[in-house]
Amino acid sequence: MASLARDVRPAAQSQRPRGIKxxxxxxxxxxxxxxxxxxxxxxxxxxxxxxxxxxxxxxxHFGSKEELQCSAVEAAREIFVEKVIRPASALSGLRRLRxxxxxxxxxxxxxxxxxxxxxxxxxxxxxxxPGRVRDRILELxxxxxxxxxxxxxxxxxxxxxxxxxxxxxxxxxxxxxAMAANWRxxxxxxxxxxxxxxxxxxxxxxxxxxxxxxxx
Amino acid sequence: MASLARDVRPAAQSQRPRGIKxxxxxxxxxxxxxxxxxxxxxxxxxxxxxxxxxxxxxxxHFGSKEELQCSAVEAAREIFVEKVIRPASALSGLRRLRxxxxxxxxxxxxxxxxxxxxxxxxxxxxxxxPGRVRDRILELxxxxxxxxxxxxxxxxxxxxxxxxxxxxxxxxxxxxxAMAANWRxxxxxxxxxxxxxxxxxxxxxxxxxxxxxxxx
DNA sequence: CCTACCGATCGGTAGG
DNA sequence: CCTACCGATCGGTAGG
Numbered sequence: 001m002a003s004l005a006r007d008v009r010p011a012a013q014s015q016r017p018r019g020i021k022x023x024x025x026x027x028x029x030x031x032x033x034x035x036x037x038x039x040x041x042x043x044x045x046x047x048x049x050x051x052x053x054x055x056x057x058x059x060x061h062f063g064s065k066e067e068l069q070c071s072a073v074e075a076a077r078e079i080f081v082e083k084v085i086r087p088a089s090a091l092s093g094l095r096r097l098r099x100x101x102x103x104x105x106x107x108x109x110x111x112x113x114x115x116x117x118x119x120x121x122x123x124x125x126x127x128x129x130p131g132r133v134r135d136r137i138l139e140l141x142x143x144x145x146x147x148x149x150x151x152x153x154x155x156x157x158x159x160x161x162x163x164x165x166x167x168x169x170x171x172x173x174x175x176x177x178a179m180a181a182n183w184r185x186x187x188x189x190x191x192x193x194x195x196x197x198x199x200x201x202x203x204x205x206x207x208x209x210x211x212x213x214x215x216x
Numbered sequence: 217m218a219s220l221a222r223d224v225r226p227a228a229q230s231q232r233p234r235g236i237k238x239x240x241x242x243x244x245x246x247x248x249x250x251x252x253x254x255x256x257x258x259x260x261x262x263x264x265x266x267x268x269x270x271x272x273x274x275x276x277h278f279g280s281k282e283e284l285q286c287s288a289v290e291a292a293r294e295i296f297v298e299k300v301i302r303p304a305s306a307l308s309g310l311r312r313l314r315x316x317x318x319x320x321x322x323x324x325x326x327x328x329x330x331x332x333x334x335x336x337x338x339x340x341x342x343x344x345x346p347g348r349v350r351d352r353i354l355e356l357x358x359x360x361x362x363x364x365x366x367x368x369x370x371x372x373x374x375x376x377x378x379x380x381x382x383x384x385x386x387x388x389x390x391x392x393x394a395m396a397a398n399w400r401x402x403x404x405x406x407x408x409x410x411x412x413x414x415x416x417x418x419x420x421x422x423x424x425x426x427x428x429x430x431x432x
Numbered sequence: 433c434c435t436a437c438c439g440a441t442c443g444g445t446a447g448g
Numbered sequence: 449c450c451t452a453c454c455g456a457t458c459g460g461t462a463g464g
Contacts, residue, residue: 022449036344040257043442056445057449065443115344124340127402128252128331138403172409173416176396177389184388186343187354193388200389238433259458272461273433281459434464442457448450 023061026051027075030068035076035115038125039069039133069133076118077140083107085147093155094209100151101174101201108182109194119144120182145171152208165208177201239277242267243291246284251292251329254341255285255349285349292334293356299323301363309371310425316367317390317417324398325410335360336398361387368424381424393417 029051034042044065048058062068084107088099108117115121123141126134148171155161181197184190245267250258260281264274278284300323304315324333331337339357342350364387371377397413400406 019449038341044444045441054450055443056451059444060449063444121340123403124337124399125254127399141403169412169416172396172400172412173393176392176413176416179399180388180392180395183340183343183395187339187357196385196388197392200385200392235433260460261457270434271459272435275460276433279460436462438459438461440458443455445454446452 019061026053026058026061027071030072031076031079031118032114034069034072035113035118035121037115039072039122040125040129042069042072044068066132070136073122073133073136073140076113076122079112080107080119083112093151093158094160094205097148097151097155097205098202100148101178101198101205104178105181105194105198108178108185109191116186117179117182120179124179145175148174160210161208162210170204170208173204174201177204235277242269242274242277243287246288247292247295247334248330250285250288251331251334251337253331255288255338256341256345258285258288260284282348286352289338289349289352289356292329292338295328296323296335299328309367309374310376310421313364313367313371313421314418316364317394317414317421320394321397321410321414324394324401325407332402333395333398336395340395361391364390376426377424378426386420386424389420390417393420 026047030042030047033047033050044059045055047068048055051058062071084100084103087103088096091099104117108120119137119141123137126137149167152161152165152167152170156163156165156167177197177200181193184193242263246258246263249263249266260275261271263284264271267274278287300316300319303319304312307315320333324336335353335357339353342353365383368377368381368383368386372379372381372383393413393416397409400409
């Protein structure tokens, strides 16, 4: 799968503390910038001047632009896991599904990244741009899709969701509505889009729920 | 509204036929390239060499990159109107809504633009990039949203759609599913995404239809 | 529609 | 982590 992927953080533990701190500061800024203007518009020169560093000084931390982009993706992933996936990991079934969605909207609306959901932006930007960055984003989006799918399937096995429902189809619909909310909040400067999408998702979940379990 | 917009095709009718033909050829290529890699990656140099023209020769047709991008948006709009909106203009209500969706999926799946729906890509790319290009894309996307909304409201007035339904909400859901299909077909190289989204849209339309009209 | 050019910026390197 | 540099490409201009 990731057979060509070199270690993303080479010998991080053995680096001097100063280097690690700088690296963290770089990636924090990189992720914020990329969420606003895209991973490709994230040029080494602009990032360096935003951090008051020399281009080559910053460059030395990564060795290539692609490596910088990949590192930014990993940094964003950690934030996503922290804010969206982990809080829901103790639950299961429909309660987990609802919490995943709730946390996703909080994460997107509270602008954990200043430009909205990092992965919505990145996966759209790289959907047709071959390379390691695309491969990794694709893998992460697939995992998110599979997590939703598996959660729905679990709920089905527990009798919370009607048997005729296709978990893949519903997972697709949830992802579609969430991404569209992110996009509309940016294009139309319409924060209400998040509420509209969340409402649509919750009522879709109600639809697939079995009668006896329809309330929690 | 478009008070700052200069005329997009200045004195087109008085230009010599050769100039018009060249311009058309440029825009056709520009739109195709932009659908694949984005309106910003559409550089004058690359477009010129793809057309075996000099940079400055191509440049003379537009005067600025922004004008080239705006012209590409208009060219794409004409294709969209031709393929999606016009075919449905004779119908009304739910039949029109279904035909609009059907035509949209045909347009996206048959790759009227080689990279998929031009406007899905462009509106995502420019959702946070101020300027004339963004303003125009925003206007066109808003019109498309309003067309869907108005069609649903018409259907409601004709008794085809239940009174409790919010046309805005449903229009949002349709647009979300369509865009997500375009995105997934690119990221996952999964043409089946179109069918999944179309299915979701059609069953959503069935849900909002009143009992007596539920079949056509 | 062309050649020839401009300053700015890109990703990246040499050498310290 | 720096200065100083590389070739390539960007949008755009001069002049024909």
